[in-house]
Amino acid sequence: MTRAALIASWCLTFLAALGQDDPYGRMPKWSVDQLHEDLDALVEALKKHHPAPYRYCTPEQFDRRVDSLRTSLDRPLTEFEFLGRIAALYPLLGDGHTLFLPTEEWATPARYFPLPVVFTDSALYLGCEAQRPDHPHNGARILRINGTPAEAIIDTLLTRQVRDGRHTSYATWILNKWFRSYYRLSFGEPGSFQVLIEQHGERTMMELDAVTSSEVRTPCSHGTGSAWELSFLTDSTALLRIGSFKPADLRTKDIDALFTTLEERGIQRLVLDLRGNEGGGPRSAERLLAHLLDRPFSLVAKGPFARTTKPRRPTYSGKLCTLMDGGSFSATAMVLAQLELHARGALIGEESGGNRTVISGSARTMHLPHTRIACTISRKDWWLVEREVDGRGVMPTHPVASALDHDAALVRALHVLEDH
16 A cells, blocks of 8 residues: 555544543553553664665664653553654654554544644645635634644644655645644544634634534645646647556556647647655656656666666657646656756746655555554665755755645746746
8 A cells, every 4th residue: 555545544534533531532551661662663673674764864863862752651652642752753764655654443433623724834824625715714824723823733743744855845745635634643632623813914713613524624626636637728738737656547558648649739838747646656657757858767776666768759849847846755756856857847836745866665564562553664765866865855946835825836837838
């Protein structure tokens, strides 16, 4: 199962909701000795199997963090509480494919924050619901939730989230997509929420009841949810959105057919939208590049799937702009790294969630002996480009922040295509 599928499964089915006084319901608490044994098992597995546990920290820094975690385990904790502790290893590992997820043993209907939230690394905003796109509070800044300042919520959730390298682009994207679930994991699930918002210079305290998963409304979105979509904006301009490189979603013959269509339609300007594409199979990613680059390339320079690939006809030689964001991860970051390396068109949007130089992957999952937390640990490194590891994602040539009310990156791409 892919990383995205693991997270989606957890977010939709897993967070238990039993009793307002105890935010973790009937979940049992594990003894201090049991928690120590689980921590030791996790650390042993990371040091034994992860290809580069010290890429973004020294062994001494890693051991100090583990010692601090062990010291903090001084009382019985639930599985969720323990998960919040071990998530402190994420910033040291800097590996988006290594993650820790709870078991499903205590899954019952959950209570969630009732409104969509736009999460950034500096602020929280009320998002838009598809059923109420014109709600007057859309876009209001959230100052506090149940007395906790937004800054503290952001800091807690970012610290406990995976990332690929030293930056938090992927972590921010995940929390923007699944804020409700991660909020509940760290802050519990009260039956109601007091939300202080600010809009147009005025502050308002909102009293909101929690909702169950069946009551969660669909947020407004620019995407369609399909794996890929080709649309024609003008006679010579096309928009190709690819939401996944999973083989079941996007076959290589589908990609071939798409570029045949572009050639037949005489397309001279192409917007390639890879936002929110968390990757999938390298073959589909490689095939896409084969139709975009006019010279041999290597999707992976060293490691699994390392090989040289030649261009494939029909090769699109027109103008290209690629849209990217923090959800552009794994195989998608591989594509972006090659587009960057070959200077193939403008890269528009936000820093990719996936690393621009090396990605750890080929992960396997183990379960901790007592809490049974599922720990998925990378086993191999995939080197994309031969350069110094800087811990960053692929950087856009034209940075554009996400906007609440329109697709700012697409608008910028169309302007760039017209100007060049």
